[in-house]
Amino acid sequence: xxxxxxRKFVLPVAxxxxxxxxxxxxxxxxxxxxxxxxxxxxxxxxxxxTFEDAEVSVYSTIVDIEAERLExxxxxxxxCTGVEVAYExxxxxxxxxxxxxxxxxxxxxxxxxxxxxxxxxxQAGYLKPAPQEVSDLVDEGWSEDWKNYGxxxxxxxxxxxxxxVKGYVWYVPATFEEKGxxxxxxxxxxxxxxxxxxxxxxxxxxxxxxxxGEATGWPGTDWVEDAVLREHGPEVYDQWVTHExxxxxxxxxxxxxxxxxxxxxxxxxxxxxxDVRSILSTPFAEAGxxxxxxxxxxxxxxxxxxxxxxxxxxxxxxxxxxxxxTPPIDAAQGTAITGGGELxxxxxxxxxxxxxxAYLASAEFANARVAQxxxxxxxxGLDPELAQSDLDRQSIELLQDPNTVFRFDGSDLMPGxxxxxxxxxxxxxxxxxxxxxxxxxxxxxSWPAS
Numbered sequence: 151x152x153x154x155x156x157r158k159f160v161l162p163v164a165x166x167x168x169x170x171x172x173x174x175x176x177x178x179x180x181x182x183x184x185x186x187x188x189x190x191x192x193x194x195x196x197x198x199x200t201f202e203d204a205e206v207s208v209y210s211t212i213v214d215i216e217a218e219r220l221e222x223x224x225x226x227x228x229x230c231t232g233v234e235v236a237y238e239x240x241x242x243x244x245x246x247x248x249x250x251x252x253x254x255x256x257x258x259x260x261x262x263x264x265x266x267x268x269x270x271x272x273q274a275g276y277l278k279p280a281p282q283e284v285s286d287l288v289d290e291g292w293s294e295d296w297k298n299y300g301x302x303x304x305x306x307x308x309x310x311x312x313x314x315v316k317g318y319v320w321y322v323p324a325t326f327e328e329k330g331x332x333x334x335x336x337x338x339x340x341x342x343x344x345x346x347x348x349x350x351x352x353x354x355x356x357x358x359x360x361x362x363g364e365a366t367g368w369p370g371t372d373w374v375e376d377a378v379l380r381e382h383g384p385e386v387y388d389q390w391v392t393h394e395x396x397x398x399x400x401x402x403x404x405x406x407x408x409x410x411x412x413x414x415x416x417x418x419x420x421x422x423x424x425d426v427r428s429i430l431s432t433p434f435a436e437a438g439x440x441x442x443x444x445x446x447x448x449x450x451x452x453x454x455x456x457x458x459x460x461x462x463x464x465x466x467x468x469x470x471x472x473x474x475x476t477p478p479i480d481a482a483q484g485t486a487i488t489g490g491g492e493l494x495x496x497x498x499x500x501x502x503x504x505x506x507x508a509y510l511a512s513a514e515f516a517n518a519r520v521a522q523x524x525x526x527x528x529x530x531g532l533d534p535e536l537a538q539s540d541l542d543r544q545s546i547e548l549l550q551d552p553n554t555v556f557r558f559d560g561s562d563l564m565p566g567x568x569x570x571x572x573x574x575x576x577x578x579x580x581x582x583x584x585x586x587x588x589x590x591x592x593x594x595x596s597w598p599a600s
Contacts, residue, residue, distance in 0.1 A: 192230035198509060204502035205234040209247065210261030210492070213239035216524060223519040227509050233502045244570065251276040256497035259507060261311060264562040265299045266569055268493050272302040278499045280306050280507065287511040291529045299558055300493045309511035312519065313491035313528045315545040316452040316559065317376045318473035320438055325447065333474045336481050337380065341411070344418055347447050354421030356412060357446035358429045359437025360577065365570070368561065369434045370577035372488070373413065373450060375560040377405035379486050380479045384555050391563040393597055398590035406586040413581065421446020429581050441471065450476065452489075453545045457524060466540050473541060475548075486555040487548060490562060491528070520546075528556075565598050572596035 212220055217239040228235055238257070240246060244267060250256045251271060262268040271277050280288075280300070288297050288309045300308035319340075326333065331347070334340035347355040360369045379387045382401045389395045390402055412418050413429065420428045422440030429437075435458045438449035442463070449455070455473070456465050464470045478486060494510050496503055509515050513531025520527060523538030528549040537543035548554050561569035576589040 190226035190229045192226075194514065195227055195230035195509075198227070198231050198505045199501070200230075201232040201502045201505070204232060204500075205236055206259060206500075206503050206506050207236045207238070207257040208259045208261065208506075209238050209240070209243065209250075209257035211239065211241065211243040211263055212261065212492075213241060219519065219522045219524060222522060223515060224506070224509065226518075227506070227515075231502075231505060233506055235506065244566075247271065248274075251497065258496065258498040258500070258503045259510075260495050260497065262308065262493045262495055263490065264566075264570070265493060265558060266563055266565055268300065268308055268495050269302045270566065271495060272305070272307050276497060277307050278496045280309060280496070281499070281504045283504070283508050284309050284511050287508060291511070291513050291516075291531050293528070293530075293556070295556060295558075296491075296528055299491075299563075300495075308493035308495040309507070310528065311492040311494055311510055312516075312525050313549055314453050314489055314526065315548060316372050316488045316490065317476040318451060318453060318455065318541075319476055320441055320449045320451060320455055320471055320473045321447060322441055322444070322470065323468060323472050325444055331447075334477050336477050337408070337479045340477055344412060344448075348417045353444050354417075354419055354446045355448060356419045357421040357423065357432075357437055357440045357449050358413060358419055359423070359432030359434045360429050360581065361431055361433045365574060366430065367574035367577035369437075369451065370409075370413070370429075370581065371561040371569075371573050372452070372559070373409045374402075374406055374577075375488050375557075376450075376476045377408045378402060378560070379488055379555070379557055380476070380483075381405050381408060383483070384486065384557055387557050387560065391560040393564075397568070397594040397597060398587070403586050403590055406580070406590060410580070410586060419446075427582060430578055453526065453541060456539060456541055484553060484555065485548065485551070486557070488557050488559055489528075489549070490559040567598050568593060568596055 217237065221237055224235055227233065247260055248271065256276060285306050292310055296310045297306065300306060300310060331343055334343050344355040347353065358369070360367050362368055378390060381404065386401055390397070390399065414426055416425050419426055420432065422443065422445035423432050438451060438455055438458060440446045441449050459465065459471060466472060475485070475487065494507060496507055513529050516527040516529040516532040517536055519525050520532060521536045526537065526542050526545050526549070530550055532546060534543045534546040537546055549556065561573050563569065564573065572593045576593045580586065580589045
């Protein structure tokens with residue numbers, strides 16, 4: 151190979167040659183990235199080297215319009231380096247990546263949404279350690295926490311790529327102003343506001359939806375993770391997700407009950423849908439809609455909720471809908487947020503694979519992808535002004551703020567048998583009426599012995 155990059159350079163915003171496509175909402179499973187617009191500034195890509203007849207396969211969960219934007223974000227890289235990218239997005243990624251690896255048909259690169267799944271593939275011996283150039287880029291552009299999510303048993307395997315911020319509470323600013331409601335700054339104030347709205351009787355305080363096919367229940371895990379981090383801090387949160395304390399530790403039980411005080415109260419939910427149990431039959435992507443119709447006042451969902459509003463909805467502080475971060479238990483403890491993202495693991499270490507791996511870890515990739523909209527990153531070299539919405543800009547600033555305590559989505563960090571199985575099903579049973587003690591004990595019993 152020619153050399154891959156070993157130093158950072160910043161591509162001026164004005165020189166970003168990523169062109170916005172007229173994007174159509176069709177699928178993109180199994181497609182080839184044939185290169186950019188033909189007028190890319192290739193000087194920006196010289197350090198990655200040039201290749202002939204080189205192809206790199208990439209597999210991930212990202213489909214539809216987001217896949218098209220992803221492919222466009224490396225189009226100039228392909229044009230300038232000669233590396234063709236054969237991209238495949240699949241909603242079956244979580245189950246198929248292990249099958250493919252075991253069958254000897256793994257992709258060159260896989261984009262993992264769950265560090266726990268990445269760790270399982272690394273521990274099984276399928277993944278290649280990340281090259282030094284990628285490690286250096288991550289040291290430069292990302293926090294130590296983010297690098298740790300791609301590190302397994304002391305070996306660094308995977309650079310982070312994009313990110314999202316969880317724990318937003320969506321509301322209609324005009325409704326709050328009309329009713330004289332203040333955005334809460336502590337969890338107690340949020341509870342008081344919930345009681346006030348319920349007492350006024352014009353709408354339910356909350357709407358929620360946990361239906362997501364085989365993954366039904368995951369929005370509830372987000373609620374609990376937010377409560378654990380805010381109530382007991384990052385140390386207990388880390389101990390919980392790594393099983394240094396049992397899943398049913400009394401502190402975790404307390405956080406479940408804190409969330410249950412809202413979600414398991416028919417007086418507080420479920421605006422526009424029904425009683426508490428209607429949460430389980432309401433698709434998560436539709437659950438926020440009654441906020442716009444004043445059937446409920448608030449909806450807890452991540453930054454990606456922005457794409458779930460009807461076309462034309464103005465997401466802004468003075469717009470149709472806006473969001474505040476789930477407030478801390480103790481405001482003096484500062485801002486703590488949960489979130490998610492993707493990590494890029496390699497099943498091959500050919501030079502062209504490592505060149506693409508390095509590009510995807512760079513600030514230039516983050517700037518190119520975020521400029522297209524619908525994505526954010528925690529890369530410190532990302533220019534927040536490239537964000538396509540005020541909420542994305544706010545989320546980037548939160549992620550880049552050194553004072554923010556950030557923790558990755560806990561269920562994504564837990565072993566698959568828990569994080570993508572018993573925790574989700576436990577939330578379903580909990581909403582259906584099982585006690586917190588029963589549910590947390592069942593999840594604890596499901597934790598793998600090793």
